[in-house]
Amino acid sequence: MATLSDAKRLVVKIGSALLVDSETGALREDWLISLAADVARIRKRGTDVILVSSGSIALGRGILGLPRAALPLEQSQAAAAVGQIRLARAYEEALRPHGIIAGQVLVTLEDSHDRRRYLNSRATMETMLSLGVTPIVNENDTVATDEIRYGDNDRLAAQVAVTIGADQLVLLSDVDGLYTANPKLNPAAQHLPLIEKITPEIEGMAGDAGSGLSKGGMITKVMAARMATEGGCAMAITHGSENHPLKRLEEGARATWFAAQIDPQAARKRWIAAMKPKGGIVVDAGAARALGQGKSLLPAGVTGISGTFGRGEVVAITDPTGAQLGQGLTRYTSAEARQIMGQQSADIATILGYEGRAALIHRDDMVL
Template identity: 40%
Template sequence: MAGARQAVGEARRIVVKVGSSSLTTASGGLDADRVDALVDVLAKVRNQEIARSASAEGGGGRREGGGEREIVLVSSGAIAAGLAPLGLRRRPEDLARQQAAASVGQGLLVARYTASFARYGVRVGQVLLTSDDMSRRSHHRNASRTLDKLLAMGAFPIVNENDTVATDEIRFGDNDRLAALVAHLVRADLLVLLSDVDGVYDGDPARPGTSRIGEVRDPSDLAHVEIGSTGKAGVGTGGMVTKVEAARIAAAAGVPVVLTSTIHAADALTGQDTGTYFHPTGKRSADRLLWLQHASAPQGALTLDDGAVQAVVDRRKSLLPAGIAAVEGDFSAGDPVELRDGTGHAVARGLVNFDAKEIPRLIGRSTRELARELGPAYEREVVHRDDLVVLHP
């Protein structure tokens, strides 16, 4: 455990996620003192010198030598910050009023961060994302380049879901999952999830006799633990369930995670024994495929015959028209779709190359036959293997 915590203290590029309850009052509105306290920690940690080689950590030469730590903040709080100014007593359930609250609150949130970081001479850059942005290749590259450039220019990126325009179909649903995906997007050395609970417990933390789980080496370590689903303040969307799931996503992508309370942020970022540490359980994969698996909302489905299921799942091949048995949904080329077997079980997800209305005349036919009849544009895969991720049960 000591070695793991030492690695945390030496992490150079870090993604930190903070929840609404840590920044706002229960009735809505930003708590300036809480924001300033968090910024104090982040600014001081950011200025710490890290003297180590990136190659020693498998960085592939992306960063060399020492230098300041780099932090990307994924911050909730836009909707909560907009409640009081709009006269709303609690977070609305309908999407339209959530978007209105986010429109008011996002400006207040970033203004507060801007003023707070200005005390340290640090400029803030705002990055608003939707899952639709991230599952599309060109948008994904743009997001990656923007965040890298902000860090290179010394700005402090603050990321949030674009609640003002996101629809139910393209929402992440919670910023915990967004933080896990951003950690992979920016090739972070560490993800820190901050909330109002100081880690994962083996029972209800409010009950006597429960204890904090110091580290998780594998998802099976939590198989016996009942994870709570709601937070204390009632102004956010997630609870411990979403945080643990985010930690699993990041760990499976090779990013270690510390989950703890906001008041212990300094200890978490300097490698002290606080919160729950999630060991990496997998290796880094193609960034966009992680987004496709965990952030995209399928706009339709393609049913595959047995041969196509085997080709896609076992041999990791592209999906060709000949292997499609049925289509459903109203999607456009470039949209994410679900690939199902004959029983209706989802086996993969991918970005489709044709509109839904085009596919019925492609079903069961070879690309060569389609090219002769419809033209060379049809001599291609329905879903290319580079745009496809297999879903494990």
Template identity: 45%
Template sequence: MRSFVQSAQRVVVKVGSSSLTSAAGGLDAERLGALVRAVRPLAGGRLVLVSSGAIAAGLAPLGLSRRPRDLATLQAAASVGQSALVHQYAEAFGQSSHQVGQVLLTATDVVRRAHYRNARTALDRLLELGIVPIINENDAVATQEIRFGDNDRLAAIVAHLVSADLLVLLSDVDGVYDANPRLGPANLVREVRSDADLDGLSAKGTGTAGVGTGGMATKIDAARMAASGGVTTIVTSTARAAEALTGAEVGTVFYPTGPRRAARLLWLAHATAPMGRLHLDAGAVAAVVGRSASLLPAGVTSVDGDFSAGDPVELVDPTGRAVARGLVAFDADELPGMLGRGTAELAADLGPGYDREVVHRDDLVLLLPSR
């Protein structure tokens, strides 16, 4: 038995669309009920459920036979389907007198500092009250620029957001294999302790129902992301959820490969699409990489891209190599007149609002090991 499962105080469980829907694309009440029965022992303060299925649940009410391609129709399906999804969860958990609370997130909620604090506080309070948070991406309003991309990645971020001890990623495959088990012989990878254990794997494709956005590759990426921030992760099938959550040795375990760090920094490192680049001189690179310092205007030599304050940008050294990623404190069109100048000089010329860092060290993650 896996003792780390039984001792986990907070557990994030993610379930995909293919595990909750019928072949026709609508919600399958029996499958959802079976999932709830599997996770219910953790309800009441220990469980956070990240659930796909809103778009799939909205297909039938809108008369759609397959997942739409255009953003507007996807958002409409998500809006209709999300209420049906949460209603089903409320009924299923209600059979054991547990309440659920809907939480819809966008990437902005974990990247922007104030939003991040609010999201963490809200989730902590729901758990303190014994409520099961049902989390999904806010597909009804999210655009490409503010999307997590898939709920596996969202679950990894949420696991750090709530300081979970364990992340469990469920789908219709019972673990990570060295080949596609549906196409021929394949061996289960039982433990992953480093990227070397994943060498040679081929894991692509959506679930069997064809209604999800993530295949095994996204689960591996999410598990690696969570493990890099200190969260143990199990990848297995929804059918084996009850076994996994009682400590049975099923599925694939990704053991932690790095220390815990804030979810927003994990998101910066692994999941953001940089909106621009800041070119640094050698002194700024040494300060940022070697001394974990903030980036000041004096160390920036040029700027690429069209971004706004708060957007993620890459910090590159004089050779063009990305050394860090961070949230920039100024709009792109503000920076050219600031480059190479000290903060005191800028404050005197432009006002006190310019006496600050271009990227604060609390909003910055290194992409290269420190020297």
């Protein structure tokens, strides 16, 4: 069974009910400070940490004095706009004493559906992590409507985990895991500490009762677990309301762990390999050797472009003899690729008139 101490890249989802006092609508500052201490301790052992945090609407409605009942869309978006500033500042203030820089990432469902935006958000978070920044991710509730939103941060957290190649995801919740039935209604319900595989029977055990401040119930958590585990990420659901929730999980607090079904990198490579190429890129012998050594594909090594494709679409990669080496997600359109092929990466801005990525296809977006 996975343990938190094994994580190389960890995503933690924080629900509104944990972050915001349900009676007063105020931020639970002591709890957040304890969470920041947990994050700092985990980072010190070399683990990347990404936080997916609800709370902007819950905080904003308290600041604006709006009722706890369901809000009209316009009021909900206004509350999110006000609350998001407070939420970002709270994380910044909690992490700063530990020497940790926080960075805000606001996303919508379209960012995961559109390949170009998906790659851009992935590259941004990868760069943040490489610079020692802890990303604080939330849905952009100020612009998202019911038709274009995740609807709950459980599934958003799973999407982030898969996007960033995390090997563990922890949902800090107001429940301590999955039971065979709703324990509030059935005293005989048994807690399930480990789920090796999500079956229809497991899905049937999930209720759909959320708290007054949160949108998700257990069914959304099981759906998130399916997405995460199929993408190579183990997931835990644990009670997070007490201080130092991650430390408590490491020390054996009750939780339900869902086992990863595949390695995260292997899952990503399999996804890329299964996609139909929209075009082709021919590389010279030197670039072919570099790719075999695990390097990214730079424009300088490209000798030919075929087909019409957009940024983020899959293209086939062939050597000078026409043999296919593999395929990958391109960071440029076919028109842009034709302009920069054979050129040095340092000259891309001059050729295209705007800054671009150094690599035409990054090694993480390529399968050979």
